[in-house]
Structure formats: C-alpha cells, structure tokens
Amino acid sequence: MLSVVCIFSGYAGEVDKIVVATWNVENLFDTVLNQSGGADAEFTPKSWRRWTPERYNQKIDNLAWVISRINPDVICLQEVENEDVARELMDRIQSSHGLGLGYLAHVDSKDRRGIDNAIISRYPISGIRYSPDGYTRGTLVADVEIDNTAITFFVCHWKSQSGEAAENIAIRTRQALAVRKNVLKYLKKNPSASVVIAGDFNENFDDVSLVKTFEAVTERKESAGTAGDSIKFYNLISDIPPDERGSYYYARRKVWNTFDSIIVSPMMLISPENPGPDWRVSTIESGVTKVFALPEMQEEDGRPKAYRRVRIKGKPDNYYVDGYSDHFPIVTTLLRGVPEDSKKRGQK
Template identity: 30%
Template sequence: MRSKIIFFSLLVVFLVSCQRDPLKKKATIVFYNLENLFDTIDDPAIDDEEFLPEADKHWNTERYEKKLQDIAQVIAAINTEELPELIGVCEIENQAVLHDLVEEEPLADGNYQIVHIDSPDKRGIDVGLLYRKGEFKVLEEEAILVDPGFETRDILHVFGKLGKDKVHVFVNHWPSRWGGLEKSQPNRIVAAQTLKNKVDEILKDNAKAKIIIIGDMNDEPDNKSLAEVLDAQTPDSKADLYNLMIPLDEQNLGSYNYRGDWNMIDNIVVSASVLHGEGFVANNQLGQVFHQPWMEYHNKSAQMSPNRTYGGPNYYGGISDHFPVFLQLNWNK
C-alpha cells in the first residue's frame, strides 16, 4: 500500500512538472515595418515634429490609437492558433509606443516583453523585439553600431532561449534608398558587412549556432548587400546563411509595393541549423508574406498594395506601407 502511495505521488509530481514546462512544438517569428509608429508627444532629443498634432500630418491621439489597434489585429491574425513568439519591428519612435502596442487586445493576452535600445537615427526611428514571456528568455542583448560616421539604426542582437533552443535573433532596418539605389547602396553594404562580421564570429565559435536575421534591409535578396556581402543564398543550396524569401521573390512577390512594382525588401535569413538541425527548424524552408483583404489598398486599375497610413501629408488611415513577413518553426527532435 505504501509503495502504491509513493508511486502515485511521484506520478502526480511528474504530471504537474510537465504542465509547468511543456515542450514547445511550434513557434512563429514575425517581422513588421510599422510605418512611422510615433506617439503624439514632442521629444526635443529627436526630429519628431512631423508627427505632432500641429504638424501638416495632424497626427493625433485618435489616429495613434487606431494604428495601434490595427497593428495588433494584423499580428494576431498571422497565426490564429497562437500569438507569435517573437516579433521584430522597425520604424518605431521609442519604447513607449511598444508598451502601448502590447497592451492592445488581443496582444495583451500574449504577455509580451520588450527589447529596445535607442539608436543614433536622428529621426528617432528604431528597431525592437517583442517576445512572449514564458516562451522566450533573453540571455543577452546588444545594439550593434553600423557606422560611427553615419546616423542610422543600430542592429539589435538578442540571444536567448526559445523553448529549449538557444537562438541568436538580429533585428535590422538598413539605410534607405533615398537618393537612388546606386547612390545609397554603399550604406547598406556597410550594414551588411557589420552584420556579417558578427555572424561569422558566432559561427566560428559554434558552427551549429541557430541564427535568425529579420528586417527591412531596403534591398532585395539578389542585391549586393544580401547576395554577396551577407552571402545569403537559396534554401536549396549549400551555404552558411539562407534567405528564405528568395522563393517568393523569384515569383515577383514582395512585402512592399513601389509605384506598382513589388519589392522583397523585408527579409528572413537563417543559419544552416535552422534548416537542417535539431530542435526548432524552419517549416517548408520558406518565409511568408502575410496579408488579408482588410490590409490592402486597390487603386482604380485594381492594383493591390499595402494600405498605408500616410502618403506625404495625406492621411489614408491604413495600417502600414509594408506587409509583415513571418517564419514558422517546428520542433524536430
């Protein structure tokens, strides 16, 4: 009788511990350019005058709250079974707007925590990472300076545990194409080289390191910065890094529409262990662009593009001028 009681007690302890620490089977990684998510408060330290109530855009609390609600609905719709575990974002003014975002329903149910470090960008637009507490644990975080002589966004590097897996996540927003593709290209090459140096350092220390690179690179997969400098290749090749947006890019699909042409400037790049390793691995070795009809704008010619918030000083009331991209991971061990 005593042995039966002991066995039953041990069984109860085991079942309770399993409930407290279930093995995570799936994970969703998202990147979303939020198109100038600014609050309405003047910050003398940055150039935010464009997004104040008295400016030409007439940015105000009502419009700000609508944008927050819309973004939250988009993120929640990417995986209707469960909120994403990791969400990289760019074009955010500060940490306060991220706090406001994660308090919106239905994101509030995800218990999201924030990693954000102010960058040297003179407009104040930064990158950040949202993660679900309990699903991801931050072990280290750092802002990688791209170029001391150029005021652009840092690269955010977060090392942590996703379930039982250790992963390096890099959130990027490389310099824009302002002034033209060729004239601005050297700036993005510097950003790519900065990232490549850090990735090489990680892989030298651990060839099986899991690395997930997400961001608005302002370049497409076949541009020099990504294809040559970062050396991110097709998922079916043999390389250190793979750009999972290449298959869609080859179908002339994209995350951003410029004057009627689709551009795949929001990219997801992973190391070999994310494709071929154990633990969390990429589902179908493919990144995805997410959009639904309620996120779209259709012009008079029936051409579709992301429904943006502004066009110059004109308020359109849309969500963002980018569609989010995402990656599904499955446990393979």
C-alpha cells in the first residue's frame, strides 16, 4: 500500500533552504504480531526481546527527541515496520516537541523482515510510488513540494552485510543497477529535477556497488556536468572530514562504516553558469553535511547507543539500555537557486 498522511504542518513565506536527514532507526516495530506471519514475532511482549508497549513507547520518545534536535524539514527513515509506526513517530515529534513535521509517505515493501522506508516532511508530499530494486525492500520514491518547487527523493535500504559476503555483494550490485536505472529514467523525463537518493546502503561510500555500479562518486569534479546515461551522482559524505564520517560501528571488527549516505544528482552541484534545478547542495563548508551524533546518542567509546535488551551482571534478565539506534543520522542543507556569493565567484 502507498500512503501519504498529513496531520499538521506550518510554514510561511518563500523557503530558501531546507535541512534534509536520513536515519536508520533500527527495528522500529510495534508490539502487535502480524496476523499474516512474518519476522516481527520477536517484537512482542512474550518474545525473547520482551518487547512491551512501554519499551516501544520509550523508543518512539527517544527517536522523536533526536529528530527534534536535528529539526529537519525532511527526514528519510529506514527500518520502520509499517505506516502506523511511522505515523506514531510523526505524531510524537509534533505533540512532544512542537515540530511542524506533518506529512508522511510510506510504502509497504515485500521485505522478509517486515521493515519499510518512510519520509516525514514539513512540506506536502505527492507522487508516492514503490520502485523495485532487485531485492525485497524496494525503493520509496516521493516528491516533496516546497512553494512552487519540488525535490524528488529515492529512499533506499540495501541488503545487509550479514550472511555470505559474495551473495550479499551480488544482491547490492543488483540493487545499485536497479536504482540507477530508475533514477536515470526519471531524470530523462524530468531533466531539471532536483533528485536526492538517501538511505542505508550497507556499503561504505567508497565501495564498489556505490562508486562503480551506482556511480555515486566521491569528487565533485567527477560529477559536475555529467548527463544522460553517463551521469555520475555525488555522495555528500565526501564533504565530511574523514575522521567524522562513520555512522555505524561494526563491533566485531572494531571498524567504523559509512553505510548511510545522502547522494545528489550532478545538476544540484552549485554552478553559476548552470541554470540547473531549483534546489542545490551547498558549497563545501564545514558542518553543512555531517553525521549527527549528540553526546547522549553515544556510548562511552563514541559508538551509536542502541535501544536494545542486554545482559548485564546485577541487572534483570530483561534489562534494556535506554538508547536510540545502532546508526547515527546524516544531515545536510539544500539551498534554493545559486547563492549570490557563488555567482560573484563565477564572474571572476
């Protein structure tokens, strides 16, 4: 099912910049067992997770708190169970923190785990569609309408790295090819569109499936000016200092990963000579694109503080760490048009 919901959203005047975020919120399941079966049986009160309504509500509260601190205009979410869960998070953001994020887009995927993608926005959403990606989850595609302009979002969640490595790489390669094909098809019909591809790709920003197959490059000059079937997208993670790019920590190998990305079409790179789309990415400035990791969201060693059941000596068997997610969000700012200072630099 494809759906868009509007509860309340307030904005006035012409908008010249927006904050965009993406976040894998890690297993945001309600406590109700899916009557048609599926993988949500572990997220029930009597399961090994002891996933009670109180714990579910606490996680919703915790996620809403983080989102209120980001204060995004648009946030792309991964690992939400269904529309009801996404709507409850949206409602909590508004009721507890007063943010005017009143528009929701969601698609039911065919994922075996029962996890979907969603978008919560301050601005109206239209054209919601489900785009196959060569795997079970598919891609959520939607247009966020801002004044008389629009930004088209492709929200992805690619195959995880759990299981057999070669098989996983093959699946992510298929996903990369499928999503690229879908984005190129859209851009051929809408060449001046502002397009953002965001999500959890389960690939580091410089890995093969993203760089070689999807062709999301890590240098602006490689992307700028490319078009047609030769388009090279630009991964905004490249703008973050190397020692600040990690959004997911793989404890077994003790390594930081850059699985979460915000990628843009080359037309969105600011160029005074190029009329381009209505919305652009900022020039490279410190902090414009960043991993959002408040101290409260981190373990003592800096890892993301997840909300999960753990076994700790002296604690009850069903003890939960009061955290958030095993991923940090990625945040960036998009600008409307070409800033005056960029125009002046282009005239020199």
